[in-house]
Amino acid sequence: NAGVMQNPRHLVRRRGQEARLRCSPMKGHSHVYWYRQLPEEGLKFMVYLQKENIIDESGMPKERFSAEFPKEGPSILRIQQVVRGDSAAYFCASSSEGDRTENTEAFFGQGTRLTVV
């Protein structure tokens, strides 16, 4: 059972370009979470999605950022017109249930490190 797969692992974009980050959850998981890690900071929640639905996007910047989790295929975090401040590591996690229980866990991918030049 493969873990949470994120690609690309590293992404370099020029200012003004678009960045598309992909996350394939673990098999059987229908809940996906995106987090951003700025240098020397902890992870900050961005958005929580369940298949075809955004459940909580309270951590998403209001502009340029969007996320989707279609019925088929990976979840996508899209950043339009990137700026230097978007440079960070973006982590995806998946779980089988929305709320944690004794027997559920959110598994994290290895992240995509975005560098805006």
Next chain:
Amino acid sequence: AQSVTQPDIHITVSEGASLELRCNYSYGATPYLFWYVQSPGQGLQLLLKYFSGDTLVQGIKGFEAEFKRSQSSFNLRKPSVHWSDAAEYFCAVGYSTLTFGKGTMLLVSP
């Protein structure tokens, strides 16, 4: 609003010595608490979690943590540190989405 504080940015411990990483939280209800470890350039791996019951929880790699409601703390401990434990450690709180502390970088000296 919920928050997590990890007061120590860096800690250096000699190999074989004991370790305690501090975590304090602010949460409106009985929290679910987690400790994750992140090696350089890698994702996060869950070390242990507390949901309810026994306040001393055991995790992987010989780690344990104790939930103290009166102190709003969930400190991580290990009796004898190995060089391979050098990594960054994150405390987190939440039911579904997680709020993380800023992390503590553990350095292990020979």
